[in-house]
Amino acid sequence: MSKIFTACPLDCYDACEIVVDGRKITAQKQRYTQGFLCPHMNHFLEQDFIEQPRYKGKEISLNEALEILKKMLKESMPNRVLHYRGSGNFALMQEVVDHFFASYGATLTEGSLCDGAGEAGIIEGRGSNKNMPLSEIGNSDVVVVWGRDPHTTSSHLLPLLKDKTIIVIDPRKTELAKEADLHMQLKPRGDYLLAMLISRFIIINELYDKEYLQKYASEYEEFYELTQTIRIKAGLEDIDLSLGDIGRFLELVEGKKVALVVGVGVQKYRDGADIMRSIDALAVLLGLFAKEGSGVAYLGNSKEGITSPFYTKAKRASKVDTLFSSYDCVFVQGANPLGQMPNTQRVKNSLQKVKDLIYFGLYENETSQMADLVLPAKHFLAKDDIRLSYSHNQMIEMHKAFDLDYGISEYDLSSYLCESFDIALESQEYYLEHFKSFALRDKDGSLVVKNREIQPYKDGFDTDDGEFCFLDEYDNDFDMHNELFLITPKSKKSLNSQFVRDKHIYLHSVHGIKDGEEVEVSSLAGMCTLEAIVDDTLREDCVVIYSGTEGVNNLTSSKHSYEGRSAIYQENKVKIQKKG
Helix, strand or coil: CCCEEEECCCCCCCCCEEEEECCEEEECCCCCCCCCCCHHHHCHHHCCCCCCCEECCEECCHHHHHHHHHHHHHCCCHHHEEEEECCCCCCHHHHHHHHHHHHHCCEEEECECCCHHHHHHHHHHHCCCCCCCHHHHHHCCEEEEECCCHHHHCHHHHHHHCCCEEEEECCCCCHHHHHCCEEECCCCCCHHHHHHHHHHHHHHCCCCCHHHHHHHCCCHHHHHHHHCCCCHHHHHHHHCCCHHHHHHHHHHHCCCCEEEEECHHHHCCCCHHHHHHHHHHHHHHCCCCCCCCCEEECCCCCCCCCCCCCCCCCCEEECCCCCHHHCCEEEEECCCHHHHCCCHHHHHHHHCCCCEEEEEECCCCHHHHHCCEEEEECCHHHCCEEECCCCCCEEEEECCCCCCCCCECHHHHHHHHHHHCCCCCCCHHHHHHHHHCCEEECCCCCEEECCCCCCCCCCCCCCCCCCCCCCCCCCCCCCCCCCEEEECCCCCCEECCEECCCCEEEECHHHCCCCCCEEEEECCCCEEEEEEEECCCCCCCEEECCCCCCCHHHCCCCCECCCCCEECCCCCEEEEEECC
16 A cells, blocks of 8 residues: 555644555654654554444444434524534534534534634734744744743744744743743733833833834834833732843844744733733834744634635634523534533533534543434544644645544535535535645645745735734733632643543642642632642642643633633632642
């Protein structure tokens, strides 16, 4: 059997290119992947996939499952049907299921459990969310890693950091922070205030790019006046940093090619949009946009400039605080609401009132265990698809490597449903060619999305007047003291609620709790019990519970960010006590 070329389907920054030889998965050696894969993909075929459909706990055939699904839909009015799909950067053909449900008249979802607040802030300031490809970091002098842990979430970034000046801004002492030239270990949620203070001192010290600002951000003087409303001494006390920290930051970035690599943790708050916008403003003042080796790398809009061929006009429900009980039939695709959505008890109570709960996915989880009907999906090696990336501009063709005798693909499921309900659907080849029409073949043979710039915003921003839109008000009334900050970063062993999920709370020894002791953690939303691991590299006022840990979302609020309709997992203070 010849080698098959495809791409990793996991929802992370890297979107690796893969070679499949029989049942062996290896990394392509060229371009961004550079010959190595993360542990999740190296051991992908060792995972336990759902193979057998089931109904009310009893195993059934796939044909029986499809007939039951059709019956469930026919017994519910379309406006009483909800399609809840995971919205990470997966392969594009997964959206074909949206086409069926939107055409049928069901409700779809909107909002984000990940990056929505940050993206909203970026769009307000720049007019669009165009990302600096991470490959540009190879041309940087200084890399500021702000609220991001490359060892966990984007390991392919690490080779690009070699011989760079590294600044880490993070409440945690990550592996990279231990090696950095400067680690600013600020309080959680201090990013907003820090960015505003740095911007103020950029102007005070005349480090700003005046020529660039006059052309593309002429209201910078009004923004400077806004930064002057912040009391410097009180602000620094609030975030637990010093003037020396800011001075050292400015010393390291002055006159250099600087890349700001920003993680989603900075915006997991109600005002997450303003936090990200303030970080963008700092970059604008330094004139970092549209220059080699400089810019801001967040989660770019992977579909920027690509038009969907699917019909998706539909009524929408919030992905963050979905009222499942408003529907008779809920179809969950590639998601785990009972594990991933905030305020788990509210989600559970709401789902228990649904007449027909359907789960369509690869892995068992809390939602599949609760579902009335479980449909196994085919994984990426058993189907054709197209993949995009948050962090580079390639479009990667995903070629089927082998057949599976279980599961059903998104296209085949949609084809069955569209035929059953007399809804038009084109061939899979039609949709794949549609997506590829937005790309050009590069000289190395790869597909690259058309009109994507390596240094975006070269001709100004995508706002109405072509200029960056600064914040015009500053409101940061969050209690930076009292109780403990909850931090919910990604784990090395899991991805959201997939793979090996953590079972611990990490805290400083100052709390008098020892390794292995059970800890009751409570918030305004609820409580959970976890085993403690002591970590004295943490701030004393923080606890870490990794995203995907069972029980963590008992503690999180189902309120939205002010902009972007995003979950606010870190807007939650907690109390802890030793159990018993």
